[in-house]
Amino acid sequence: MVRHYVFGPVASRRLGVSLGVDLVPPKTCSLDCVYCEAKATTLHTLERREYVPVDAVIRELDLVLSEKPELDFITFSGSGEPTLNSGIGRVVDFLKERYPQYPICLLTNGCTLGDPELRREIVRIDRVVPSLDASNREEFEVINRPVQGLDFDRFIADLTDFCRSAPQEIFLELFIVPGVNDSDASIARFREIISRLKVKMVQLNTLDRPGVVDWLRPSAPENTRRFIAALEPLVPVEAVGPFRYRSRVFGHAPELCTDAERRILDLVSRRPATRADLAVALGMEEEKIGILIDSLFKFGLVEIERQPRGIFYSATPSARR
Numbered sequence: 001m002v003r004h005y006v007f008g009p010v011a012s013r014r015l016g017v018s019l020g021v022d023l024v025p026p027k028t029c030s031l032d033c034v035y036c037e038a039k040a041t042t043l044h045t046l047e048r049r050e051y052v053p054v055d056a057v058i059r060e061l062d063l064v065l066s067e068k069p070e071l072d073f074i075t076f077s078g079s080g081e082p083t084l085n086s087g088i089g090r091v092v093d094f095l096k097e098r099y100p101q102y103p104i105c106l107l108t109n110g111c112t113l114g115d116p117e118l119r120r121e122i123v124r125i126d127r128v129v130p131s132l133d134a135s136n137r138e139e140f141e142v143i144n145r146p147v148q149g150l151d152f153d154r155f156i157a158d159l160t161d162f163c164r165s166a167p168q169e170i171f172l173e174l175f176i177v178p179g180v181n182d183s184d185a186s187i188a189r190f191r192e193i194i195s196r197l198k199v200k201m202v203q204l205n206t207l208d209r210p211g212v213v214d215w216l217r218p219s220a221p222e223n224t225r226r227f228i229a230a231l232e233p234l235v236p237v238e239a240v241g242p243f244r245y246r247s248r249v250f251g252h253a254p255e256l257c258t259d260a261e262r263r264i265l266d267l268v269s270r271r272p273a274t275r276a277d278l279a280v281a282l283g284m285e286e287e288k289i290g291i292l293i294d295s296l297f298k299f300g301l302v303e304i305e306r307q308p309r310g311i312f313y314s315a316t317p318s319a320r321r
């Protein structure tokens with residue numbers, strides 16, 4: 001079957017094993033972020049409509065999910081801003097009614113979260129991951145390059161209201177752009193904004209692959225640590241990208257790990273295992289196990305021992321707590 005709207009499953013550090021759903025054609029978005037992996041925005045809009053046919057998306061999902069794949073999440077993401085598709089609620093309802101065993105995640109730029117209709121449509125989604133890359137209007141213009149009419153103060157007010165009242169678990173993403181949003185004053189403003197939100201974790205990101213503009217540079221580890229030091233007293237923090245970090249909260253908040261990570265940790269807490277052992281035990285490709293175990297290692301949750309039969313992984317004391 002040639003797929004047009006459903007991709008993966010892919011193993012990701014943030015979401016474990018995730019099946020992607022793309023609800024807009026490339027590249028439809030209300031922002032045109034300088035770091036966007038989907039490249040420059042060609043349809044810059046805030047208008048919500050059925051950009052791709054929802055019936056076709058549902059048919060494709062039904063075909064893929066009827067095979068009962070092992071997934072941690074079904075994730076709305078892809079070639080732009082998924083909430084611009086006015087049919088997202090129908091897709092959510094279909095998934096919750098036909099395949100309730102799969103948690104759903106929404107990656108969103110947050111610009112539509114003030115829309116009461118949209119909030120109703122996504123209320124059954126399990127995890128929402130909005131972005132917050134700017135601490136003021138100037139940074140919003142330089143980093144996110146919003147469509148005309150999208151006001152920064154309105155965006156923050158809507159994000160704050162959503163994060164305080166939404167029933168879903170919320171993981172906030174913040175992309176560090178050195179020289180634009182990383183001054184002491186910016187970090188203090190982020191701290192102030194985030195102190196008003198109810199979020200489970202802040203995920204710090206920085207350039208890992210080429211962005212849309214050539215002046216973009218990754219945040220150095222010592223720079224990312226300034227954000228961690230400022231935000232960690234408020235909320236657990238995770239840094240992804242070239243420098244990895246996760247607040248040592250696993251023992252107190254195991255839900256911060258994905259299901260796939262938890263399944264791996266559960267096995268290697270009982271006895272050391274190789275990637276091949278884990279692949280057999282979990283019925284997962286060895287390559288995906290590799291991505292997940294690499295992430296757990298960098299977060300200090302597994303340790304490595306070389307033995308004659310290969311490299312064995314076991315849980316560290318902090319993962320066992």
Ligand code: SF4
Nearest residue numbers: 029031033036080109
């Ligand atoms: S909001 Fe997401 S899809 Fe839109 S331009 Fe920014 S990074 Fe790309």
